[in-house]
Amino acid sequence: MGFEDNIRRVIPYVPGEQPQSRGTIKLNTNENPYPPSPRVKKVLEEFDADALRLYPDPAALRLVKAIADRYGLKEEEVFVGVGSDDVLAMCFLTFFNSGKPLLFPDITYSFYDVWAALFRIPYLALPLDDEFRIVPGDFRRENGGIIFPNPNAPTGVLLPLDAVREIVRNNQESIVIIDEAYIDFGGESALPLIHEYENVVVVQTFSKSRSGAGLRIGYAMSNAHLIRALNDVKYSFNSYTMNSPTIAAGVECVLDEEHFRASVERIKATRERAAAVFGQLGFHVLPSAANFLFVSHPSVSGKELFDYLKSRNIYVRWWDKARIRNYLRITIGTEEQMDALFGALKEYLWNQ
């Protein structure tokens, strides 16, 4: 059929498994082990369902304003989307339209090369150093844009703000996107850079530190000019992306700062304890500023551990990919979940 030739061929991103069975210990998609603010529950209970007959506010202004207020920004400096993946997809479509390569690390969020392929954007993956650190100097080359997560995924390794600033300063002819999905777990945000430079976009999400993966809310923060460009493309794609219950729930999520902070602190404390236990078990543990740890064991392969844990109904993430084939990415769960994980690991390693 002629139409076959006109279908866009892609190799889609593969998200982590979402096993629906109870009893699973799910440490594979970096979800928050603690629930969102009780204010979210309340607002859904009291939601005026009859009003669903009406379109939502296409600008989702209540949510935009709540986020802007939280970060000390103006409303026109915030863009919201259906999770940070939607926001990042819009950024790729909006900003990366040169013939020059987009730059990102070789070990990084595995959606970047998928978006580049989808939108036919050339790209170049720059190798992290031997300790999985981004090398700022490598970004001094001709490019059509730059994107990297900070902390990086799936490593958890943080790039200090000064190094981020160096990359931005050296690339003022390109848009630089800093994907801060995990920044609340211990990193210093690049948010101040959006007012220091004209080419910076900072993207964050409700999916991790705000316990809202099921809500699908992400946001970009930048100067009004770049946010307007994003909104123009968004309004050329889908006017109404954020539905009414999501806007209402998202606002409550942002407003409960205390809940947010408490949940982040618990996860950070568990992470530190977990990193120590992994060390005691002989694992190599990368320094993490995120809600996960990236670990490898000198005598058992990543795949073997992954399969074993799955057989124990413990889901973690493993990639069959050069450089990281021996690593597992393990989300920080509750203390109880981590105890169960370590129990299973000890059983396995001590019976080798």
Place this chain on the structure above:
Amino acid sequence: MGFEDNIRRVIPYVPGEQPQSRGTIKLNTNENPYPPSPRVKKVLEEFDADALRLYPDPAALRLVKAIADRYGLKEEEVFVGVGSDDVLAMCFLTFFNSGKPLLFPDITYSFYDVWAALFRIPYLALPLDDEFRIVPGDFRRENGGIIFPNPNAPTGVLLPLDAVREIVRNNQESIVIIDEAYIDFGGESALPLIHEYENVVVVQTFSKSRSGAGLRIGYAMSNAHLIRALNDVKYSFNSYTMNSPTIAAGVECVLDEEHFRASVERIKATRERAAAVFGQLGFHVLPSAANFLFVSHPSVSGKELFDYLKSRNIYVRWWDKARIRNYLRITIGTEEQMDALFGALKEYLWNQ
């Protein structure tokens, strides 16, 4: 700045106004005047907000299955998205990748040329005939795809199924998308064609007949092969588009068939009455199979009526566009809303 040259320049779609003030009679965006099923309210009230910490099912399988069951399809024949705009945007990105022009009517949903521009798809707008009807024979020309709403928007004019079939039969080398946002209000769906031909995609929405504009749910129905192509592109854009409350609410929406039918019947009855009153007031009224009427008056311009009604806090839709500049698109509201509209119109016309 160098990056300015790489920003995608677009002229975005402009959605109808969403005045937030109470007391407005809102007949401008084809929303349903009646609330969604009470089951939607119940499912939101009882929603397990703690589970929002988890990602939703990326395939939204419960919702896909509910829609598939409703239409006697298999799950792999249904694709869901964030309103039919999201579904249509995905269709443009997935299917229209030839260098040949996409065909659609000159008077039609004004998002089509926006998507074509966004994705740099060449297009050709084929004139409707003098009575604003699609001319199937005009679609016999080289093309890279075809899309039209049925009933057409903003006219409300229905193309009989035989004529739709003729267009499909004559274009088996192209994907033909039938955008059935309004089909439940009186048209015969092209759904059977998805099994008669390999090149047909039927798109529908929860925003109109199912009173769910605020939920943002649209869906495409086609053969498993084309649905898979859509899903591949979707998974290359955003894995998790449908959030958890939306999946739950959407399922209840579909299951309440009785509520759906009652609401559609009420609107159709009001439409027939309203068409008669417009006729009595001297308006030219196009035959409508949708939840709106497209009307013009021989002695008062569309813009004048639009501005007058707005001054009376009654919002309708008007386009400053060739061929339809003298028309208003008026959503069918409740009986009371239509009475208020006609009261205002009589006052104006009788005082000329």
